Amino acid sequence: MLKNKGKELFFAQSLLLSSILLSCINHAHASVTSAFVRLEWPSVDIPLDNEAFAVPKGYNAPQQVHITQGDYDGKAVIISWVTPDKPGSNQVRYGLSDGKYDFTAEGTVQNYTFYNYKSGYIHQCLIGGLEYDTKYYYEIGVGNSARKFWFQTPPKIDPDVSYKFGIIGDLGQTFNSLSTIQHYMETGAQTVLFVGDLSYADRYENHDVGVRWDSWGRFIEQSAAYQPWIWSAGNHEIDYMPHMGEIIPFRNYLHRYPTPYPSSRSSSPLWYAVRRASAHIIVLSSYSPFVYNTEWSVLQLKRPDLEPFLDELIEIKPEHVHHRFSVHLKKLESWNYRVSNIHYNISSGSPFPTPDRSAPIYITVGDGGNQEGLAQRFKDPQPDYSAFREASYGHSTLEIKNRTHAIYHWNRNDDGKRVPTDSLVLHNQYWGHSRRRRKLKKNHLHSVIVNFPRSESGREG
Ligand SMILES: *[C@@H]1O[C@H](CO)[C@@H](O)[C@H](O)[C@H]1NC(C)=O
Ligand SMILES: *[C@@H]1O[C@H](CO)[C@@H](O)[C@H](O)[C@H]1NC(C)=O
Ligand SMILES: *[C@@H]1O[C@H](CO)[C@@H](O)[C@H](O)[C@H]1NC(C)=O
Numbered sequence: 001m002l003k004n005k006g007k008e009l010f011f012a013q014s015l016l017l018s019s020i021l022l023s024c025i026n027h028a029h030a031s032v033t034s035a036f037v038r039l040e041w042p043s044v045d046i047p048l049d050n051e052a053f054a055v056p057k058g059y060n061a062p063q064q065v066h067i068t069q070g071d072y073d074g075k076a077v078i079i080s081w082v083t084p085d086k087p088g089s090n091q092v093r094y095g096l097s098d099g100k101y102d103f104t105a106e107g108t109v110q111n112y113t114f115y116n117y118k119s120g121y122i123h124q125c126l127i128g129g130l131e132y133d134t135k136y137y138y139e140i141g142v143g144n145s146a147r148k149f150w151f152q153t154p155p156k157i158d159p160d161v162s163y164k165f166g167i168i169g170d171l172g173q174t175f176n177s178l179s180t181i182q183h184y185m186e187t188g189a190q191t192v193l194f195v196g197d198l199s200y201a202d203r204y205e206n207h208d209v210g211v212r213w214d215s216w217g218r219f220i221e222q223s224a225a226y227q228p229w230i231w232s233a234g235n236h237e238i239d240y241m242p243h244m245g246e247i248i249p250f251r252n253y254l255h256r257y258p259t260p261y262p263s264s265r266s267s268s269p270l271w272y273a274v275r276r277a278s279a280h281i282i283v284l285s286s287y288s289p290f291v292y293n294t295e296w297s298v299l300q301l302k303r304p305d306l307e308p309f310l311d312e313l314i315e316i317k318p319e320h321v322h323h324r325f326s327v328h329l330k331k332l333e334s335w336n337y338r339v340s341n342i343h344y345n346i347s348s349g350s351p352f353p354t355p356d357r358s359a360p361i362y363i364t365v366g367d368g369g370n371q372e373g374l375a376q377r378f379k380d381p382q383p384d385y386s387a388f389r390e391a392s393y394g395h396s397t398l399e400i401k402n403r404t405h406a407i408y409h410w411n412r413n414d415d416g417k418r419v420p421t422d423s424l425v426l427h428n429q430y431w432g433h434s435r436r437r438r439k440l441k442k443n444h445l446h447s448v449i450v451n452f453p454r455s456e457s458g459r460e461g
Helices: 007-020 175-186 207-224 251-256 292-301 434-449 454-459
Strands: 063-069 077-083 091-095 103-106 108-110 121-127 135-140 147-152 163-168 191-194 229-231 272-276 279-283 310-316 323-328 332-334 361-363 394-400 405-414 417-428
Touching: 063 147, 063 207, 063 229, 077 135, 091 121, 103 121, 121 135, 163 175, 175 207, 175 394, 175 405, 207 229, 207 251, 229 279
Parallel strands: 163 191, 191 229, 279 310
Antiparallel strands: 063 077, 077 121, 091 103, 091 135, 108 121, 135 147, 163 394, 272 279, 310 323, 323 361, 332 417, 394 405, 405 417
């Protein structure tokens, strides 16, 4: 959830981020706090016998099917599913038309225990060598229990390719969560950037922790079996429960939600990067046993090809707070309004924000619908670096149009309806003005800038 505690930490950490991901914002605008106050629905989890968690028909039928990107550039997927009764087949059959599967791939299977809960058989299968921008059909399971799904691969990496992401965090498994997922599916967005806190199964005890991880897997299948969800871990994934003898962090999460971390040369599934269409996505976790600064540098600086139009950063804070979806609009400026405008003075190391138009935009999304209810208390008065805030459940979309334009929308769940309440057009100033480029250079960012393709500099007046 989005709360105000922990802000200081937020800023201190961003100092480093800003020093790497240069971003340009042109104007500061008046702050807005939405007057919307949602009617309180009970934030209770959907009962296990509800159809939202229905177990698929057939003996040992695959359930909890979900996919994620399987490589760095989007030509692979990892397909995961669970068979409840016995290991069954690890095979995925796939092809270009429904019911005609010219290819097969073999995955792996594993199971684990969590206190007195025994998991089903968790299958993971990497499918590589896919064509870009192509619809693939796939089938898993055998005989009467076989199940069919499909997914669309992203277009080839290109700064001008249009692509629409969804942004969801703190989802849980309440009726609010169900609204969020249903509204999200109406948007036509193609990939979910999931900013942490998946099932909230850690609010349960003993056997039920595992049971609620399973129900959540069945709950998200309606979307996650058909399009990748790019995972990052939150505090509710830690599942540190010493009273039950469970002291290894992330055990449930890591068994169930694989990530393509080796392809970005990360040593941990909690930290990785992928490129998809026109975006470069960097996933971080403050909970992993790595030094924050070190890992961040590795993720960013190891890539010689820093040209992607947009960097998106997902970060999870220790204690109290949150998830921050940071659109690090590298060389972007606000074209319209409602833009957070934060700059960190790199040379002084000041942890306090001061206005600067070369700062990134920070967007905090964390109200998918979980049991903890809404965080309604905002800092008063609204700080001038805060452009818009609203206490409601919902999700966001980020639609990248081309190298110069992207559109961000916040969609709240308003008593069953999807209501777009905040939007923002982002204009990439990098592609427009050499003046700003020189300015960035002056800000000690030369080493990053020189990596940009020479051919583009001709576009700058
Ligand atoms: C995994 O499944 C096998 C076969 O059913 C079983 O013998 C084993 O105990 C299970 N392992 C764990 C860790 O639950
Ligand atoms: C940044 O900090 C340095 C060192 O404290 C100072 O000299 C400089 O004026 C500051 N720049 C801005 C833009 O505040
Ligand atoms: C980029 O997208 C914006 C918004 O759709 C459009 O107005 C603009 O013409 C596009 N630019 C190019 C070069 O296609």
